Amino acid sequence: MSSIPPPSSQKEDFLCIKCEQALVLRKVNASYLGSSFQVDLLCCPSCGFVYVPEALALGKMLQVEQALEDK
Amino acid sequence: MDSQQVKLWESRCIEEAPPACNAACPVHLDVRGMAELIAKGDIKAAYALFCRFIPFPGIIGHLCDHPCETACRRSEAGEAIRIHELERMLSASCMEPPPLRRGRAVEKKRVAVVGGGLSGLTVAADLIVKGHHVVVYETKPELFSRLRSLTALPSSAIEADLLRFENTGIEFLCNRKPDIAMLAEEFDAVYLGIGPQPMPVLAGLVKLTNDDRIQAAPLTLASSHAKIFAGGSHRYDGNYSPIASLYDGRSAALSIERVLQGASLTANRENQGSQPTRLYVNIARHAPLSAIQPATPAQGYTLAEAQREAARCFPCHCLECVKVCPYLEHYGAYPKRYIREIYNNETIVMGARKSNRMIDSCTLCGLCAEVCPEQLGMGEVCLSARQGMVEKGRMPISHHDFALRDLEFSRSEAFAFASHQPGHTESAAVFYPGCQLAGSSPEHVEKIYAHLCQKIEGGVGLMLGCCGAPAQWAARTDLFNATRAEFHSAWSALGKPTIISACSSCYRMFTDHYANVAVEALWTTLERIGLPDHALLKSHPLAIHDPCTTRHETAVHQSIRRLAAQCGVDLIELDGPERTSCCGFGGLAAFANPTVADKIIDQRIAQSTADYLTYCAMCRDNFARRGKNSVHILDLLYPSKNALPRSDPGFSARQESRGRLKKRLQRDLWGKDLHESLPEIDIIISAEVHADLEKKLILLDDIRQTLLHAERSGEKLLDKKNGHMIACHRPLRITYWVEYTVEKNSYLVHRAYSHRMELEMVP
Ligand code: SF4
Ligand code: SF4
Ligand code: SF4
Ligand SMILES: [Zn+2]
Numbered sequence: 001m002s003s004i005p006p007p008s009s010q011k012e013d014f015l016c017i018k019c020e021q022a023l024v025l026r027k028v029n030a031s032y033l034g035s036s037f038q039v040d041l042l043c044c045p046s047c048g049f050v051y052v053p054e055a056l057a058l059g060k061m062l063q064v065e066q067a068l069e070d071k
Numbered sequence: 072m073d074s075q076q077v078k079l080w081e082s083r084c085i086e087e088a089p090p091a092c093n094a095a096c097p098v099h100l101d102v103r104g105m106a107e108l109i110a111k112g113d114i115k116a117a118y119a120l121f122c123r124f125i126p127f128p129g130i131i132g133h134l135c136d137h138p139c140e141t142a143c144r145r146s147e148a149g150e151a152i153r154i155h156e157l158e159r160m161l162s163a164s165c166m167e168p169p170p171l172r173r174g175r176a177v178e179k180k181r182v183a184v185v186g187g188g189l190s191g192l193t194v195a196a197d198l199i200v201k202g203h204h205v206v207v208y209e210t211k212p213e214l215f216s217r218l219r220s221l222t223a224l225p226s227s228a229i230e231a232d233l234l235r236f237e238n239t240g241i242e243f244l245c246n247r248k249p250d251i252a253m254l255a256e257e258f259d260a261v262y263l264g265i266g267p268q269p270m271p272v273l274a275g276l277v278k279l280t281n282d283d284r285i286q287a288a289p290l291t292l293a294s295s296h297a298k299i300f301a302g303g304s305h306r307y308d309g310n311y312s313p314i315a316s317l318y319d320g321r322s323a324a325l326s327i328e329r330v331l332q333g334a335s336l337t338a339n340r341e342n343q344g345s346q347p348t349r350l351y352v353n354i355a356r357h358a359p360l361s362a363i364q365p366a367t368p369a370q371g372y373t374l375a376e377a378q379r380e381a382a383r384c385f386p387c388h389c390l391e392c393v394k395v396c397p398y399l400e401h402y403g404a405y406p407k408r409y410i411r412e413i414y415n416n417e418t419i420v421m422g423a424r425k426s427n428r429m430i431d432s433c434t435l436c437g438l439c440a441e442v443c444p445e446q447l448g449m450g451e452v453c454l455s456a457r458q459g460m461v462e463k464g465r466m467p468i469s470h471h472d473f474a475l476r477d478l479e480f481s482r483s484e485a486f487a488f489a490s491h492q493p494g495h496t497e498s499a500a501v502f503y504p505g506c507q508l509a510g511s512s513p514e515h516v517e518k519i520y521a522h523l524c525q526k527i528e529g530g531v532g533l534m535l536g537c538c539g540a541p542a543q544w545a546a547r548t549d550l551f552n553a554t555r556a557e558f559h560s561a562w563s564a565l566g567k568p569t570i571i572s573a574c575s576s577c578y579r580m581f582t583d584h585y586a587n588v589a590v591e592a593l594w595t596t597l598e599r600i601g602l603p604d605h606a607l608l609k610s611h612p613l614a615i616h617d618p619c620t621t622r623h624e625t626a627v628h629q630s631i632r633r634l635a636a637q638c639g640v641d642l643i644e645l646d647g648p649e650r651t652s653c654c655g656f657g658g659l660a661a662f663a664n665p666t667v668a669d670k671i672i673d674q675r676i677a678q679s680t681a682d683y684l685t686y687c688a689m690c691r692d693n694f695a696r697r698g699k700n701s702v703h704i705l706d707l708l709y710p711s712k713n714a715l716p717r718s719d720p721g722f723s724a725r726q727e728s729r730g731r732l733k734k735r736l737q738r739d740l741w742g743k744d745l746h747e748s749l750p751e752i753d754i755i756i757s758a759e760v761h762a763d764l765e766k767k768l769i770l771l772d773d774i775r776q777t778l779l780h781a782e783r784s785g786e787k788l789l790d791k792k793n794g795h796m797i798a799c800h801r802p803l804r805i806t807y808w809v810e811y812t813v814e815k816n817s818y819l820v821h822r823a824y825s826h827r828m829e830l831e832m833v834p
Contacts, residue, residue, distance in 0.1 A: 012791075013790060013791050013792050014788050014789065014790055014797075015788065015789040015791060016788060017785060017786075017787050017788065017789055017796075018784075018785045018786055018787075023788070026832050026833065027832070027833040028830050028831065028832050028833065029831045029832075029833055030828050030829070030830050031828065031829050031831075032827060032828045032829065033468075038833065041830065043832045047786070048831070048832040048834075049786060049799070050830040050831070050832055051788060051797070052799075052806070052808065052826060052830065054808070054822065057808065057824050057825065057826040058824055058826075061826050061828055062826065064828070065469065065826070065827050065828055066467070066469070067423065069427070069467035069468060069469060070423045070424045070425070070427050070467060071423060071424075
């Protein structure tokens, strides 16, 4: 999953409404069925809201979920 | 899964049994493979295959007495394949068989072969390949002396075949008449392929038959002397068969090899020699075809003629189940292989369980067992595998999660309901519409319930809920038992009245898995009490699709057909009710593998251009979703004024309709005063986005919860590029994302998606 960094042009495009802060790339802990690993994703630096774009959710992330389910 | 049971299942699939030609050939030449190569025009590969089985392709190619042709199944649809003519074409056009390669035996032994004919030289060829030292004794000046006088066999073919022995180190001693007793002392084994004449001189050495021939055991060709084996025309008394001689040589060589290794002479030889086969071939699938005649019979087939003749080979396969089931076809093999894979999937210690999805893609519809000559049902296999997966905690949660949450909904307060008919304290019967009909056409449920109440004396209770079929299909015994227990207590409270079931899956579950519950299909009830007044009395012809869960319910099939006739509908039969297929919902296949489920539906709806009539809400909705005009039998009984074909309501609408139906019935019939619980918000979704959400198994309710969560907590993102808001919510195991804009007081949803992985920023 870490092989898909969000395009850097996107960084400034998302705003956390609650904190009025632009999202920035941060290390994120991803876990499923007891396995976990780290990836870089856009987050709100203040409240920690992690953004998952659709392409990631239905692409690489789904693949990893299914592989873990079959493990 | 029980390994004994798995073996039993595997043994019932006969697809790997040899074709009749191959089984009848004493040395089991792969005729089917050879014919396929010839038909493709790959003569070299066909010849190489022939030479792998036959040590003397030139001789057999010209002389074989072809018992295979008598067995060939093509004869039942036209004429048998001229297998021998194909071989003749091969050996005439390819004169150089590949040389035999001397093998390397762990322990090299010395074998004497007496008689340079087909059986003796086959022994020699097979044992040289195994790496032994072979000496051949022949009384005549030349090898194959008896065959040299036959006009059908050009001497060039003999010479070409003998060239195969070059550089093998075999010793040929012609013009010799050895002392057999001495050979038996000197060599590790002796083979006697000495022709038809009696041999009284051997009386002291080996047991003889009444006519002074060597007594040889039919299977092993062993004589009474431990080192001596005998076969060939000596055994056959006048009926000379070249292929039988060659077979004797092969069989004796195997025996000798076993004796030399100290192995059992008789173990595992039951498939040896000419045999019948268990392979089933559906001849009716093939139009009759006569054999191709060679333009010049004396020359035999030209290459082009042989190709056309070989193309007449069916080729023999069973695959009856694979031909009717797109699921079995999808995975590219057949049950025997699948069963092995499924078993390996369960017993694998390390690595991915690659067959999980395959196991969960079967609809459990039972059609395979119906068409299988051995009645093997893959549904039984897959369900048992699912049980194993659940027990070991290996069932991928995403395969059935959605369907089981839908079941959860139907079991909950939101839908579950049981009561006597208003104004009654007893129930003569209880109407059980089932969760899918209630979701698909709730108005039918209300109308038919009113009709039942009007016609049946003694009170008709109503029970809303789910029969638990999704839990049973998902092998979730815990959930299934809980669902059954709830049913039993509610049903007992009503006094255990007969169930009138409007859903074929419920009917199946009640019949198979609910002890002591009397159940009647609504359709049979309707026949008895009469149709409602405004039933449609004329419609265009409809093709009848029986739900797979009623496959063997003849009484139900007949009721439906009579009801349709009463409505003035001319019915078109598809393959008949016993051969019906699933709509993809069965076994929860549509959730684990929508691609396969859609293939199954598409194959079914392509069977007739007529609109379809069915009596299962899920079948109807699935056909509609894939673009087939289809009506439920209740659409005939309560024709709508709207002439347009009913579309698929989808998962969201079905679930919401269920909830609303319960409320409406409670209010209208039982006079309950109900207040709305959720603050409603106005959500706008285009048809396109709606279809996408259905595919992604995201319910309108999931969207609603996500939006409410974002609005209440203020946790949301703004995408500055397009001004969309992005909401995110994880109620339990799934994170939902909704991209939307707020317009006036409405939420316009642009898209939504979900994932299961949990994410947390590292602080
Ligand atoms: S119908 Fe299918 S399962 Fe039955 S023997 Fe043939 S290939 Fe095997
Ligand atoms: S049709 Fe083909 S595969 Fe079947 S028995 Fe005849 S030659 Fe063999
Ligand atoms: S989907 Fe039906 S026909 Fe196909 S394997 Fe499963 S039970 Fe058999
Ligand atoms: Zn924030």
